[in-house]
Amino acid sequence: EIVLTQSPGTLSLSPGERATLSCRASQRITSSYLAWYQQRPGQAPRLLMYGASSRATGIPDRFSGSGSGTDFTLTISGLEPEDFAVYYCQQYGSSLALTFGGGTKVEIK
Amino acid sequence: QVQLQESGPGLVKPSGTLSLTCAVSGGSIRTNNWWNWVRQPPGKGLEWIGEIHHSGSVNYNPSLQSRVTFSVDKSSNQFSLQLTSVTAADTAVYYCAKFDYAYYGLDVWGQGTTVTVSS
Numbered sequence: 001e002i003v004l005t006q007s008p009g010t011l012s013l014s015p016g017e018r019a020t021l022s023c024r025a026s027q028r029i030t031s032s033y034l035a036w037y038q039q040r041p042g043q044a045p046r047l048l049m050y051g052a053s054s055r056a057t058g059i060p061d062r063f064s065g066s067g068s069g070t071d072f073t074l075t076i077s078g079l080e081p082e083d084f085a086v087y088y089c090q091q092y093g094s095s096l097a098l099t100f101g102g103g104t105k106v107e108i109k
Numbered sequence: 110q111v112q113l114q115e116s117g118p119g120l121v122k123p124s125g126t127l128s129l130t131c132a133v134s135g136g137s138i139r140t141n142n143w144w145n146w147v148r149q150p151p152g153k154g155l156e157w158i159g160e161i162h163h164s165g166s167v168n169y170n171p172s173l174q175s176r177v178t179f180s181v182d183k184s185s186n187q188f189s190l191q192l193t194s195v196t197a198a199d200t201a202v203y204y205c206a207k208f209d210y211a212y213y214g215l216d217v218w219g220q221g222t223t224v225t226v227s228s
Contacts, residue, residue: 032213033213034213035212035213035214035215037155037214037215044204044218044219044220044221045147045155045204045215045218046218047212047214047215047216050211050212050213050214051212051213056212056216088154088155090155090214090215092213092214097143097157097159097160097168097208098145098147098157098160098208098215099157100154100155100156100157101154102154103154103155
């Protein structure tokens with residue numbers, strides 16, 4: 001079973017700053033199978049990125065994803081007020097169809 | 110535009126059975142997508158429960174496999190979750206969501222329903 005570890009647990013930043021979130025897998029995973037979600041307080045998660053680096057429909061270009069193998073990164077180039085939320089990475093695998101990371105909370109400093 | 114809506118009791122007694130239904134609107138459940146359940150305990154992260162295809166094929170999270178059963182009702186365009194022998198640890202917001210192979214992810218989510226296990 002692949003385990004996804006996200007870091008840091010909490011990121012305290014000011015609006016306009018750059019956020020860098022990490023997702024590390026316990027085994028090599030296919031980039032096509034790596035997705036990111038954003039969850040705002042009281043809301044359901046929404047698909048943010050897929051295939052490690054492709055933005056989902058309607059996602060602004062300040063969000064970008066990168067990485068391969070076991071290390072993946074979500075970057076928010078300039079934080080807007082609505083970006084303060086919790087972010088989860090997720091991988092698709094054959095044995096356990098979906099696995100989520102523990103999440104990174106981006107909070108206002 | 111597919112939309113999902115969860116429904117079911119908000120309170121379940123310990124050792125009882127949790128039953129939820131997810132209604133699919135704006136599209137057919139008879140597609141090549143998989144229909145998923147995900148839960149989130151209060152203040153915690155997301156846990157994948159499992160998925161069902163309209164053909165009836167299922168995949169369950171091994172940690173819950175002994176207690177969970179999914180079913181699909183194609184005539185009503187909905188799918189359901191049953192979780193038996195519940196404890197307080199099963200208290201969570203339960204989401205249904207659509208998996209799409211275009212993303213290898215969950216692109217449509219229901220709003221979620223809170224289920225509390227308590228006597």
